Structures are given as structure tokens and as C-alpha cells.
Amino acid sequence: xxxxxxxxxxxxxxxxxxxxxxxxxxxxxxxxxxxxxxxxxxxxxxxxxxxxxxxxxxxxxxxxxxxxxxxxxxxxxxxxxxxxxxxxxxxxxxxxxxxxxxxxxxxxxxxxxxxxxxxxxxxxxxxxxxxxxxxxxxxxxxxxxxxxxxxxxxxxxxxxxxxxxxxxxxxxxxxxxxxxxxxxxxxxxxxxxxxxxxxxxxxxxxxxxxxxxxxxxxxxxxxxxxxxxxxxxxxxxxxxxxxxxxxxxxxxxxxxxxxxxxxxxxxxxxx
Numbered sequence: 001x002x003x004x005x006x007x008x009x010x011x012x013x014x015x016x017x018x019x020x021x022x023x024x025x026x027x028x029x030x031x032x033x034x035x036x037x038x039x040x041x042x043x044x045x046x047x048x049x050x051x052x053x054x055x056x057x058x059x060x061x062x063x064x065x066x067x068x069x070x071x072x073x074x075x076x077x078x079x080x081x082x083x084x085x086x087x088x089x090x091x092x093x094x095x096x097x098x099x100x101x102x103x104x105x106x107x108x109x110x111x112x113x114x115x116x117x118x119x120x121x122x123x124x125x126x127x128x129x130x131x132x133x134x135x136x137x138x139x140x141x142x143x144x145x146x147x148x149x150x151x152x153x154x155x156x157x158x159x160x161x162x163x164x165x166x167x168x169x170x171x172x173x174x175x176x177x178x179x180x181x182x183x184x185x186x187x188x189x190x191x192x193x194x195x196x197x198x199x200x201x202x203x204x205x206x207x208x209x210x211x212x213x214x215x216x217x218x219x220x221x222x223x224x225x226x227x228x229x230x231x232x233x234x235x236x237x238x239x240x241x242x243x244x245x246x247x248x249x250x251x252x253x254x255x256x257x258x259x260x261x262x263x264x265x266x267x268x269x270x271x
Contacts, residue, residue: 032141043184048205059261065145071109084254103257129161163195170200201237239267
């Protein structure tokens with residue numbers, strides 16, 4: 001919408017060159033409401049982004065929030081497995097209903113629609129992006145305080161679709177200590193800035209390992225780089241997560257609802 005032209009919406013406007021023209025966000029299905037949408041992104045795979053998403057969801061639920069997770073990683077979905085969900089999403093012909101975890105987290109993922117969770121999703125970009133958009137517009141989310149969007153790694157079609165189609169209130173960037181990862185994550189941060197989506201915080205996963213026998217802390221992947229990266233982008237809310245065998249065990253058992261989220265308490269309170 002252009003303040004200069006006085007129109008209330010860009011819809012139907014033929015002025016394609018208008019500098020104030022904005023892409024209209026997609027609407028939620030009637031009857032659903034979401035107070036805030038937080039995307040969880042990374043610049044590359046293998047940094048534990050889905051696990052961090054699950055931890056944030058568990059922490060918010062423990063605070064009394066109604067939380068949902070939109071699993072936008074269509075070709076590599078892992079959220080249902082983390083929560084031990086085996087039921088399939090149901091539809092009444094008009095909308096799809098998310099599946100609820102043991103602690104009440106509403107979850108929508110492509111694996112909740114496939115007959116076999118190991119079936120590969122061999123789709124081209126536009127189809128994948130369209131599916132993510134449908135997860136927003138055609139799912140009966142109900143009334144949520146927070147919807148977390150677990151995005152695939154990188155800066156491709158799906159993140160672009162999410163930024164353009166869904167009213168994202170802010171992003172959490174997940175990284176690991178290596179300098180290379182810090183550089184790649186910077187691409188994701190730069191994309192967010194280009195799309196005018198604020199960064200709410202950064203999580204450095206697998207930052208260290210604390211020996212259960214002697215208590216010594218080992219930085220297995222090298223010294224932390226989150227401070228320098230966060231400072232360069234003016235991000236004050238940061239969190240470092242250690243490598244936790246118990247967390248890995250709960251992931252394997254599908255018990256992400258039971259994560260100990262004390263390590264993230266101050267980070268969550270600052271979102």
C-alpha cells in the first residue's frame with residue numbers, strides 16, 4: 001500500500017512499479033488465531049534446528065502458552081518423530097486438523113499426511129512452497145499464543161515463501177560454534193534483514209560438552225563464535241546450549257515434551 005496514492009490495499013492495483021507496493025500476507029483459516037509467529041532458521045543443515053524448535057515449544061508450554069509448530073521442512077521433516085507422534089492428521093474435507101503432542105503442542109508436518117514416514121518427498125520448489133502456504137491457510141490451528149515455524153536450512157524457496165506469505169513477527173537463528181557455520185548463518189540473518197523481519201535471538205547449539213565425571217567443559221567444535229556474530233548484527237539475546245546425552249535420548253524416544261529447558265529460561269523470557 002502506498003501512503004502517497006491513498007489506497008487501502010495493493011490488491012488489484014496495476015501500478016507494478018510502485019515503490020511502496022507490498023506483498024499481501026495470506027490469511028489464516030476462519031476460526032483460527034495466532035498472536036505471534038516465530039520462525040526458526042539456520043544457514044545450513046545439521047545444527048539441531050528442529051531440536052531447538054522443540055525445546056522452545058516445550059519451554060513456552062511450561063509457561064502456560066498455547067503453542068503450535070508448523071514444520072516447513074517438507075523434504076526433511078523431523079518434528080513428529082521428536083514428539084513421538086504416529087497418528088495422522090485428519091481432514092473434514094474443508095480443513096486439516098493438526099495433531100496434538102502429549103503436552104498439548106499443535107503440530108502440522110508433511111509426515112502427518114504421508115502413509116509412511118520414510119516415504120521421500122520428491123517435489124519441485126513451487127509445490128513445496130505451495131504446501132507450506134497451505135499449512136498456514138488450510139490448517140485449523142485454533143487459538144494459539146505462539147506458532148513456531150521450523151524452516152529448512154538455507155535461503156531458498158521455502159524461507160522466501162514464509163517471509164512473503166506468513167506474517168512472521170520475528171526469527172530465531174540457530175548455529176554451532178565453527179567459524180564456517182557463523183559465516184553461513186550470516187547469510188540467513190542478511191536475508192531476514194532484506195525481508196524486514198527482526199531477529200529475536202540466536203542459539204548456539206552443541207556449544208560445549210560438560211564431562212559428567214569430572215565436570216570439565218570441553219568446546220568440541222572450537223571456541224564460541226556466537227558473541228562476535230551476534231554483536232556484528234546488533235543481536236543481544238543469545239543462548240548457548242551444551243551437548244546433552246539425555247536430550248539426545250529423549251529425541252530418540254520421541255519425548256521432546258519432556259525436555260529440560262532450564263538452560264533456555266532467560267533466552268525464552270527475552271523473546
